[in-house]
Amino acid sequence: MCSDESPDWLSITKCLLSAGVFALPAPSRVFVESVDMRHVLRWLPPQGPCGTAVLYSVQFQGEFELLVQNGNWVNAAECQLTSDPRCDVTIELGSDSDYSLRVRAKCGAATSAWTELSAPFNRRDTVLTAPEMAVMAVGDSLQVSFGKLPLNADVFVTVWRRGQEAVVHWMPAEQRVLSVPGLQVAQYCVRAQTVLQDQHRSASSNEQCISIAGADAPWRTPTAVLLSVVFTAGFLFAVFWCVAHCHPDRCKTFFRKEPLPHSLKPDWVIQIPISPEDVELCERIQVCSDCPSEDL
Known part of the structure; x- marks a missing residue:
């Protein structure tokens, strides 16, 4: 009610x-x-x-x-x-x-x-948006990483060198990171798009270009370490040899002894008092060969 x-x-x-x-x-x-x-x-x-x-x-x-x-x-x-x-x-x-x-x-x-x-x-x-990607050069490789991607989608990554034909790389969305190795020293550009069942495609991402510096030769790192060790050992040997064979007069020019500052010099006289009991008692004795002997 x-x-x-x-x-x-x-x-x-x-x-x-x-x-x-x-x-x-x-x-x-x-x-x-x-x-x-x-x-x-x-x-x-x-x-x-x-x-x-x-x-x-x-x-x-x-x-x-x-x-x-x-x-x-x-x-x-x-x-x-x-x-x-x-x-x-x-x-x-x-x-x-x-x-x-x-x-x-x-x-x-x-x-x-x-x-x-x-x-x-x-x-x-569903509406597909252009994928968000980041491109980084690692040696002679390109590393292309993506943010959040649609489920069950694929990613087509297009890579090309200036003035040359483009190459399309396929990657499943679950992978998230694509590596393109073995590139020459040059500038490469990358763009990508997401695809559903080879029919439904997103717009392409913005083009990103980056330079490849090339891979380091395999002998460079051990050679650099060996040269560093040899140089350090030679330097230490030269220092010790100079110290051991240095002429005293010449060493004085390199290793001069600096006088103590006046503030560090002692300007007082230390006297130790001796008690009368500690003074030695001495008796003067005269020795002569011509003196007459005394009868005992």
Whole structure:
């Protein structure tokens, strides 16, 4: 029962919806926004009053559900009673078959009718954008790395040297990095595009050019190490030989002894007092050969 106290439009609407007096309008303008194999179902909220948050549920139906399961509809797991007017159905659209999708709204006890896509959607109709790539020279090789790529896509990488014919390299999207070895010392340019089943192609990426300096010869590194060792040993031998065979007069010119600064010289006299007991007592004795001997 609806309360008669202080009736207003919001409370009347809540009451009518809870009593199911009129149905909730269905969502409108249902469409799929698909870019680089990421598929998002979008719709407009129902144009009608609702005293609480409107919740949405999404279902899909592929060829398997239509032909094998007698037209069964399957709930999109992440889009049941959600308040967001969008649903990522990338996982649900897991094959290259046609899919039908539908959505309905719920407000309190009232539920709208289903609104279905105007035409089935196939993921092969996704919009492919030019791939983002980075090109780097490593010795005599080009290393081409890519950012996020569409699922189940291939990448065609075109490499050419100025004034020469271009070479196209194929790479699966899962690989993400392509290496082109054995290049000559010159400037090379690269561009790429993503491809679905050799038919649906993206626009080409911007052209990137980079210079190849060439690979280092295999003998350069050990030769450089050997020369460094020989030079260091010769220098140390020369230093020790000069020190060992240096003439004293000439060494003094190279190794002069600097006098101590005045501040470091001691300018005091240290005297150690001796006690009278420590003084030796001496007796003078005269020795002569001509002196007469005394009788004992």
